[in-house]
Amino acid sequence: MIWLQDDTIKEWLPRLQAHRGYHEKLEENTIEAIQAAHVLGYKMCEFDVRMTLDKEVVLFHDPEILGQAISSLNYNELRSMRAVTKLDEVLLWLRDTKEFKLNIEIKSTEVVSFQLEKKVCELVARFNLEDRVLVSSFNPVSLYKVRLFNSKIFRALLLSFEKDEKNTLLIRSGFLNYLAKPQVLHLRAEDYSRHFRNLGKKIPIVLWTVNDPEVYLQNKAEVHGIISDKITPELFSQL
Template sequence: MTHPFFTPTSPRVFAHRGLVAAGDEHAPNTFAAFAAAHAEGVEYIESDCHLTADGEVVLFHDDTLASITGDPRRVDQVTAHEMERQLADRGGLVTLEQAFDAFPRMRFNIDVKANDAAGPAGRIIGRYAERALVTSFSDARRLTALRAAAPARPATSAGRATIIRLLLAAAIRAETWASRLLAEIDALQIPERQGPVRVLTRRLIDYAHTAGTEVHVWTVNDTDRMRLLIGRGVDGIVTDRSDAALRTLG
């Protein structure tokens, strides 16, 4: 049965960390970036979470604040209040819980970036599970901890270890093995290529769809490429240009 995260919308456009258009003063993964995506009609937002020093799950990509505010400290070394102050003129801090509450019609694709964030994020996401798709490079540790903490099951994307096994299964045409790997996976979120390795293949798409798993490709900003990928059977595009993607694919 399809998880309720996946509405009938097709193809899916995921606003990568919200929407920051040319000339915008706000940073990605901020309230202003999410509001801009919402104003464009985006239904899905991709974001990342960390845990602050005082235990708040906040939406932020990097391990440190350096690239956004110039503060070299890690997110887990500052309080949510400190982050809120530093981001006040960059679009505004958003906690994970605030995101779900402030944008009740949005669905959030959350990438867990830190081990310590998995359990607290799971307890929050479990309350909004029908609007959540979770992912992490770490299948074994972060996703397992998040699912264990969540009172209800969010949709789940495959982590790195599962994707590597799936690529091997596709390469050797081991469809039964691929089906087993995909049994608990709602979405594959992958790049077209990883260095010299082609990740997205026709066989991988076919195996995923046979198992009832969607395929989303990141991060695609060229509109011609978006059209090509959707034409090849991809179900969703993760993009920095969700405004252009909606016009192109809508």
């Protein structure tokens, strides 16, 4: 069975997540954007993480900066090029913040080395935040490793059928999805169809990235929720 049905996840998982923090006037994927989402009333925030050459887990979406791979730069080198937040900074803040959860998206295409996954799990455990964190990834092998490193952490499989070089055959085929045994599906909104209706009765389906309220309203009865850049908690409560 690919999916791990866990009824507790439906109660645990908020219906609205801030995409890379609330970054209308702030840099996305920073602690400031995450804190802004919390102040605005979001109950959960999604962001991306990568690992630097000296094994620091940082919030960063793209694989490169100014033509250099994030994995080839030490943290201080990266910080000299752009302000960047470390994952442990966010977890330290979260530990002292009530009623807020994180969706940590692991950006990795690795199927051999899993240093990033291990470090993320270690950091979550160090701050005793397994009940406040969900880990997501397009890479089912990453989620498989998270399951082995710390099975207490909820897992969400990201899925897209978009024809893009970053959307590899491994992702599109779903060949190794059974390894991950995720409890949640995070699906690109454009790919949602009635094909997923029966699955949605078993596990939460969260659509990304939904910035048009009509998209949510059209699918509200069948999906658990959305990840959004623009839909605020105040607007969401009116939908």
